[in-house]
Amino acid sequence: MATTLADQRQRNGGAPGAGHHGTHDVTNQPPPLTPYDASDDTALLDGLRREGAGWAEEDLRRLGRLAGSAQAQEWSDQANRHEPELRTHDRYGHRIDEVEFHPSWHHLMGTAVAEGLAGAPWADDRPGAHVARTAKGLVWGHTDAGHGCPTSMTYAAVPALRRQPDLATVYEPGLTSREYEPGLNVPAGKRGLLAGMGMTEKQGGSDVRTNTTTAAPTAEPGVHTLRGHKWFTSAPMCDVFLVLAQAPEGLSCFLVPRVLPDGTRNTFRIQRLKEKLGNRSNASSEPEFDGTVAWLVGPEGQGVKTIIEMVNCTRLDCVTMSAALMRKTLVEAGHHARHRSAFGARLVDQPLMRNVLADLALESEAATALTLRLAGAADRAVRGDAGEAAFRRIATAAGKYWVTKRGPAFTAEALECLGGNGYVEESGMPRHYREAPLLSIWEGSGNVNALDVLRALGRDPATAQALFDELALTRGADARLDAAVAGLKDQLAQGSQANARRLVERMALTLQGSLLVRHAPSAVADAFCATRLGGDWGHAFGTLPATAGLDAIVERALPGGV
Numbered sequence: 001m002a003t004t005l006a007d008q009r010q011r012n013g014g015a016p017g018a019g020h021h022g023t024h025d026v027t028n029q030p031p032p033l034t035p036y037d038a039s040d041d042t043a044l045l046d047g048l049r050r051e052g053a054g055w056a057e058e059d060l061r062r063l064g065r066l067a068g069s070a071q072a073q074e075w076s077d078q079a080n081r082h083e084p085e086l087r088t089h090d091r092y093g094h095r096i097d098e099v100e101f102h103p104s105w106h107h108l109m110g111t112a113v114a115e116g117l118a119g120a121p122w123a124d125d126r127p128g129a130h131v132a133r134t135a136k137g138l139v140w141g142h143t144d145a146g147h148g149c150p151t152s153m154t155y156a157a158v159p160a161l162r163r164q165p166d167l168a169t170v171y172e173p174g175l176t177s178r179e180y181e182p183g184l185n186v187p188a189g190k191r192g193l194l195a196g197m198g199m200t201e202k203q204g205g206s207d208v209r210t211n212t213t214t215a216a217p218t219a220e221p222g223v224h225t226l227r228g229h230k231w232f233t234s235a236p237m238c239d240v241f242l243v244l245a246q247a248p249e250g251l252s253c254f255l256v257p258r259v260l261p262d263g264t265r266n267t268f269r270i271q272r273l274k275e276k277l278g279n280r281s282n283a284s285s286e287p288e289f290d291g292t293v294a295w296l297v298g299p300e301g302q303g304v305k306t307i308i309e310m311v312n313c314t315r316l317d318c319v320t321m322s323a324a325l326m327r328k329t330l331v332e333a334g335h336h337a338r339h340r341s342a343f344g345a346r347l348v349d350q351p352l353m354r355n356v357l358a359d360l361a362l363e364s365e366a367a368t369a370l371t372l373r374l375a376g377a378a379d380r381a382v383r384g385d386a387g388e389a390a391f392r393r394i395a396t397a398a399g400k401y402w403v404t405k406r407g408p409a410f411t412a413e414a415l416e417c418l419g420g421n422g423y424v425e426e427s428g429m430p431r432h433y434r435e436a437p438l439l440s441i442w443e444g445s446g447n448v449n450a451l452d453v454l455r456a457l458g459r460d461p462a463t464a465q466a467l468f469d470e471l472a473l474t475r476g477a478d479a480r481l482d483a484a485v486a487g488l489k490d491q492l493a494q495g496s497q498a499n500a501r502r503l504v505e506r507m508a509l510t511l512q513g514s515l516l517v518r519h520a521p522s523a524v525a526d527a528f529c530a531t532r533l534g535g536d537w538g539h540a541f542g543t544l545p546a547t548a549g550l551d552a553i554v555e556r557a558l559p560g561g562v
Ligand SMILES: Cc1cc2nc3c(=O)[nH]c(=O)nc-3n(C[C@H](O)[C@H](O)[C@H](O)COP(=O)(O)OP(=O)(O)OC[C@H]3O[C@@H](n4cnc5c(N)ncnc54)[C@H](O)[C@@H]3O)c2cc1C
Pocket: 196, 197, 198, 199, 200, 203, 204, 205, 206, 207, 232, 233, 234, 235, 276, 279, 284, 438, 441, 442, 443, 444, 445, 446, 447, 448, 451
């Protein structure tokens, strides 16, 4: 017998297509997570206030709701499905070297810049401005990670550019603007600018001393022309780039605009875009320079010292993005476990699933707390606090090593909480999973960050002092933490390169443990210290001791009647 749409609606509870499909009823599938509030995270809000940016809470909550909206999630999905395309030439054969993006990319970029995720905090004198930006990154990180690349580089370029005040005067207003103006035009005439970075070449990325791109001085002081290539340069539609090249006095940092002040295009030949594992909304390119105009930034021969100002900031953003991916995938896992039943009970009520969620929640809270502590250190260092500058120097490298290293394992486990649905693109989980390893590769791969911690310790004793001053704040509060700190001191004395990962892992874990002991509820702090520091733990997530306060940990991370 033929059925009408009205019949179907009646059977489906009013909505066409829902519930009954003729052959079967669709049941036991979770409802969509969206809309949700990505800032609904106690650890995040506590950290925001603690690190001096409580004034930004209302703004953060608004952005959290936007990040969790169906609209923003749709932009993220679309920007990754419709990948950027390179146009090397126009229809008449002129080189243009432009990249076209889906409109969703521009929506994401426009929002991120307007919300102050690019350079805006450098124009904001309020204490906590950099913390507020990081906290916003933690919630906006629930959307697409790809556009976080140009926003991060734009933010990070400002302190490096300040090493050349005459250039900073011209370009800083655009880099700190909250307006997004896509398209290649004369930078001075644009309402907002974006910056990228070009360090990595074919023969060496971590070891930038091997760079072969040359910078030849011109008759005009400070102006050079570049010849050579870069093997990775992301977001090639940025307006300006900080680029390393070999000048007569050695490796130096240069500002390379895509459009020169007279309106002509600078030579920036994009050979191709990378086909990447993830980060697909973002374009990562291979540019070549040939007579490319470049302006010296900082003293000639001190390129690494200059650009490291930028790398310090992008490293923090890698930690932020990893922590955001953890939180986003935890929220997805928790939502699924609440709404899916198996073997007669909701997944979230199954003791072993609760252990998995609790273990992920611990890891996520530890990552969030460390991220915000690092942001607080950066904020205070920028305002002249030498102790915080020393802490930031060592703790950012250690945090970048450890939090980004945990990302791939975390996102894989969270994905598995959704079962087969988690392996399917529509769930969004594969995208987050593919993104995670990138954060431990760029801005210093794992080994390079671990070795950088050794370098900091060797060059500046104030860094170790700042670290142990921080850890001393919890002395006597937890025996396992005390023992770990003592072990860390022993390990430091050994200081060999082969031990660097062991050392830096313990450094990050003791820092996380000390933050949780000071600021988190006892169930969270106790379970973290028992497992990550005390060794009462397996090798996979979901191996907390059954005596840990699993219910309390899950309820704190995912409130709502577990
Ligand atoms: C998607 C994407 C986008 C990127 N965007 C940019 C960009 O915009 N600008 C830019 O400049 N770069 C960019 N990069 C490049 C990135 O920063 C480099 O890939 C990274 O720094 C590693 O350099 P490499 O690839 O040359 O590897 P290598 O330096 O060859 O390192 C290979 C491995 O060796 C390890 N290693 C290196 N030195 C040591 C050592 N002394 N001891 C022990 N182990 C060591 C590293 O940890 C790594 O695991 C991007 C990369 C990717 C994947």
